[in-house]
Amino acid sequence: MLVNSHLALLATILSVAALAAPAAPTTPDRYVLVHAGTLLAVPGRPAEREMTIVVKNDRVAGVVRGFLDATAAGLPSGATVDLIDLRDRFVLPGLMDAHVHLIHEPSFTRRRTERGDRNPPTSAEGAVNTVVYARRTLAAGFTTVRDLGSDDQAVFAVRNAINAGRMIGPRILVSGSALAVTGGHGDSLPLDGTGDPQSRLRDGTCDGPMECRAAVRYQYKLGADVIKFTSTGGFGSNTGLDPQLFADEIEAIVSSAHLVGLKAATHAYSAIAIKQAVRAGVDSIEHGFLVDDEGLALMKKAGTFLVPTLSASYPPPIFRIADPESVRIRNEHQAFERARAAGVKIAFGSDAGTFAHGDNAKEFGLMVKFGMSPMDAIRSATVATADLFGLAGEVGTVEPGKLADLVALAGNPLDDVAALLHIDFVMKGGRVAKQDGRMIEPFTYLPPSASF
Numbered sequence: 001m002l003v004n005s006h007l008a009l010l011a012t013i014l015s016v017a018a019l020a021a022p023a024a025p026t027t028p029d030r031y032v033l034v035h036a037g038t039l040l041a042v043p044g045r046p047a048e049r050e051m052t053i054v055v056k057n058d059r060v061a062g063v064v065r066g067f068l069d070a071t072a073a074g075l076p077s078g079a080t081v082d083l084i085d086l087r088d089r090f091v092l093p094g095l096m097d098a099h100v101h102l103i104h105e106p107s108f109t110r111r112r113t114e115r116g117d118r119n120p121p122t123s124a125e126g127a128v129n130t131v132v133y134a135r136r137t138l139a140a141g142f143t144t145v146r147d148l149g150s151d152d153q154a155v156f157a158v159r160n161a162i163n164a165g166r167m168i169g170p171r172i173l174v175s176g177s178a179l180a181v182t183g184g185h186g187d188s189l190p191l192d193g194t195g196d197p198q199s200r201l202r203d204g205t206c207d208g209p210m211e212c213r214a215a216v217r218y219q220y221k222l223g224a225d226v227i228k229f230t231s232t233g234g235f236g237s238n239t240g241l242d243p244q245l246f247a248d249e250i251e252a253i254v255s256s257a258h259l260v261g262l263k264a265a266t267h268a269y270s271a272i273a274i275k276q277a278v279r280a281g282v283d284s285i286e287h288g289f290l291v292d293d294e295g296l297a298l299m300k301k302a303g304t305f306l307v308p309t310l311s312a313s314y315p316p317p318i319f320r321i322a323d324p325e326s327v328r329i330r331n332e333h334q335a336f337e338r339a340r341a342a343g344v345k346i347a348f349g350s351d352a353g354t355f356a357h358g359d360n361a362k363e364f365g366l367m368v369k370f371g372m373s374p375m376d377a378i379r380s381a382t383v384a385t386a387d388l389f390g391l392a393g394e395v396g397t398v399e400p401g402k403l404a405d406l407v408a409l410a411g412n413p414l415d416d417v418a419a420l421l422h423i424d425f426v427m428k429g430g431r432v433a434k435q436d437g438r439m440i441e442p443f444t445y446l447p448p449s450a451s452f
């Protein structure tokens with residue numbers, strides 16, 4: 001009884017304290033009504049004409065037929081309501097790219113190599129590049145991207161600045177350094193530096209299951225959203241396309257990522273490495289050019305995504321890769337076409353960074369050229385990527401409860417996906433970033449009093 005009375009007294013004190021405390025300042029709800037001439041709310045389902053999207057703060061509150069005003073939409077009287085007129089536009093969910101490298105692109109690398117400098121960008125250069133390229137990526141209509149393998153911590157810093165509202169850019173899921181074995185695709189350590197454990201961790205170089213577990217945990221500690229590892233050689237490193245990891249190393253990386261709730265993505269060309277990774281439970285195969293039919297069957301059964309990165313081969317690579325073999329092998333094996341025919345899940349990924357950031361949407365044209373319908377190509381960059389990222393409840397469609405990520409363009413991308421190269425309106429999380437073809441959000445949109 002004594003305990004109960006003490007509790008009752010405590011409750012009284014707390015409620016009095018609550019009454020006496022000044023009311024917490026509340027920001028009034030912001031509403032935006034978007035009038036969409038055509039709306040593809042859920043890629044895979046038909047687009048609809050003359051729709052209103054009701055945005056409340058950062059999320060979609062409703063999607064209704066007709067062009068509604070605030071009263072008709074049932075918004076609270078006195079609420080702050082903006083109207084965005086896209087009645088002559090095609091509106092769809094923000095696009096997503098599952099495979100980019102934001103620290104560099106050919107224009108930057110060419111300038112360096114002209115001076116004889118063949119080193120990767122320094123962390124400082126990588127951070128500045130990422131700021132610029134992230135903004136360009138958002139302007140192209142990509143509101144969420146996955147950065148798969150950018151050495152050191154530059155992309156983490158930019159991701160954090162975007163998430164804190166200090167600058168504008170897409171939502172970035174960061175892998176940090178791609179994990180690779182000594183001498184593998186992604187090992188960028190100098191010959192005399194491989195023995196230093198800290199350098200190995202920072203570079204993502206690991207040999208054997210135990211060291212590979214530690215490598216995953218190091219990227220996790222840095223703040224990684226996803227783990228990237230290279231199972232085979234690649235065009236960029238002239239290390240061939242054969243397996244480089246043992247099955248126990250692949251298993252150690254994938255299970256360590258999953259243990260802490262991260263997805264695992266692997267760069268893989270050889271059919272053997274692809275099957276080992278799928279058996280270990282990897283979430284996506286990046287590139288996957290040499291996948292065999294058994295590998296495709298395993299991927300379909302396990303629900304593993306293929307991220308085709310067709311753009312990295314077309315036009316012929318000019319950045320480090322300098323290898324028309326990439327085109328020849330892609331065309332000969334047609335992994336993308338065969339994966340589609342086998343019913344394997346495909347998530348849009350362009351490998352932007354091997355070509356200019358902001359040109360990500362060129363991948364749509366290649367997907368359609370190789371047999372995919374425009375609707376399925378758009379679905380791969382919205383619904384499918386959201387599923388691969390584990391964000392199906394947050395992004396990928398324009399439906400109540402989802403983050404308000406919208407893009408718009410003239411023309412109809414279901415008739416011609418090339419229209420997606422000309423996104424002229426971008427909203428990310430309820431904030432307009434681009435309107436009438438121009439980025440309108442100031443670079444920093446915090447009030448001047450806010451300090452960092």
Ligand SMILES: [Zn+2]
Nearest residue numbers: 099101148351
């Ligand atoms: Zn890549």
